[in-house]
Amino acid sequence: MLNFARFVLTRAVLAMITLIIVSLVVFSLMELVPGDCAERYLAFKNTQGSGISVADIENERVRLGLDRPFLERWGKWIVGAFQGEFGDSCILRVNIAQLLGDKFWISLGLCLASLMLAYAIAVPVGIIAAASHNAVLNNSLRLFSYLGLAMPNFLLALMIMLFSTVYFGDTLTGLFSAEFRDADWSWARVMDLLSNAWLPIFILGWSATAFALQTVRALMSDEIGKLYVTAAEARGVHGRKLLWNYPARHALGPIVNSLGFDLNRIFNELPIVALILTLTEAGALLIEALARSNDQQLAGAIIFLLTASIVTLNFLTDVMLAVLDPRVRKSIVR
């Protein structure tokens, strides 16, 4: 048990280190943007008619703490970030945590739902495909997997929009119906979200499904050929029991491990799909921050949060694997 605690602790520390490196990357990127917060604040004032001087900008810099050395500001940012506090957005002049609010959680929920959808489809279908020697099934799955790669989610979203406008006269966009857009959370609003969210969930899960299918199928075909499966078959185990209790359990480890990268893949598509389907969540805010207003504070916060959720998921899957897989457990508890 003590060993297990030590294992969890090491993993947690490693995850922390990853996050700190990521925060350094993100923070340096934020610094690279031409112009800083002080200039932005005062540029706004300038448009209001009051003249500004270089001295004003310097004073504003001191007030915002922008004159401090890089490492100090980074340290301050990262400490705040771990407490969920990202400061104010220079452009929108609102607290970022407040601005993101439940938009980030909606995004994360959408992505996790697509991840679950992807694996709910990929695991059974992949196992069946690996077990059967049906050439038609295998080839069509292969084609589907490649299509998942070749047709990025945003093209799929465009195609679905194209067909739904032509045939149904509805673009199927948005996350909430008009009457719920700014309402407080209630049961009705949740139901409304769910009735609109199936399309983004499907589109976001599309390429992840294709990838997961390929992973599951490859892992299963590797395991099925092994001797212990033949031995189990010789002992009289057959059918579904053989598949689930022998090769599937062995293939489980790498599949659980790949969860984090699939979430990464889904996050990749999130902003663009959000743009096409006009979703109002963190992905759309990210595009807004980057492409339109150049709001580095907001963009940095969103990228950091997305990465943090991937790192957290990786940490959770590591621990889960240690609990589930006796081989990993044994190697920890020596």
Next chain:
Amino acid sequence: MTTTPDPLKPNLAETTGPHVQVVETEAAVERRSKEAYFTASQGQLIWARFKKQRSAMIAACVLAFLILSGIFAPFLSPYDPTIAGKNDDYLNGAPQIPMFCDSNGCSLRPFVHGVERERSLATNFRWVTTINEDERNYVYFFVEGWEYKLFGFIPMDTHLFGTQEGFVHVFGTDASGKDIFSRTFHAIWTSLQVGTIGVFIAFVLALVIGGVSGYYGGWIDSVLQMITDAVRTVPAIPLFMAVAAFMPPEMTAEQRFFYISLILGLIGWPTLARRVRTHLLTERNQEYVLAAQLCGASSGHVIRRHLLPSFTSYIIVDLVISFPYMVLSETALSFIGLGLKDPVNSLGVMLQNVTSADVLLNYQWYFIPVIFFIALVMAFVFVGDGLRDAADPYSDANK
């Protein structure tokens, strides 16, 4: 009795006897093919295995066709893909299929009808484009059109097809009257260029970082791997977007093009670097390397004769596989307006405005280039997959 064995046909003498004319028995043919197999170079082996895969071969043909059409894009396109080649009379025009017959009879040479755009009292003062059924614009091959430089230096003005008078738009036109057919082929060329530069930069970085990591091992390896993993954890496209957003807006189109390729390369290296490191680490400890070392081979000899050949094919495969990701990232970036911009043509640039209901309902031919891009990416994926199977010496054993 001794025979002098013919170096080209070893062992045949024993199977057929010295005085008999060489008769190719089945065994001899088989033996010879085995002989060829054992003496073949790695390239020949990979090619032989690659040829056996039907889907990969078809994909390779499609890919070759697309690459060629990218190289000869100016020759294939009847009109200048930039604003200079616009057709003012045919904005948002539907695709024109060259035809042989109309209500006025048939002709052997295909033609399209002329179009006119007018605004008058009769049209309620709106711009209306009408097709003039009586005007025939015949389509000719090898016509002279806009001037271009083939391969960047041969000045030419001949195009594969075109009309003497008027215009022919096989894939229709966009909102400013630019020919979508011409733009599509130029966009393929742009994507190939961006992908090549991006892959090359990523490859150099990966080779250096992965090479250092795999060669030195120890704590250097651990630190580099930690950084690589951290960079890999950040979702790539949001990161691309963040970097691309910092481009100064006054950049010219060409500068943007190189900047975008540079970004793709600078962010795309971690996956490749990891593969290089893994290859190096596993190959370094292989028994054949040990055997060579025990035979007294110098480390230079081991690297040149044993490690590099075992390695290059995998790296080439990795490059081919990572190529479509570069192309897709560029498309995504340009699509949201952070990547390339007019007058550079790329699929992302062409798709920028298609989400509007107007385009979705009325101008569906904007989506024609998508087919070519799916074909391009699919071809790369299939070829990459086929190459990977072909480069893996154990792939036959698994089947």
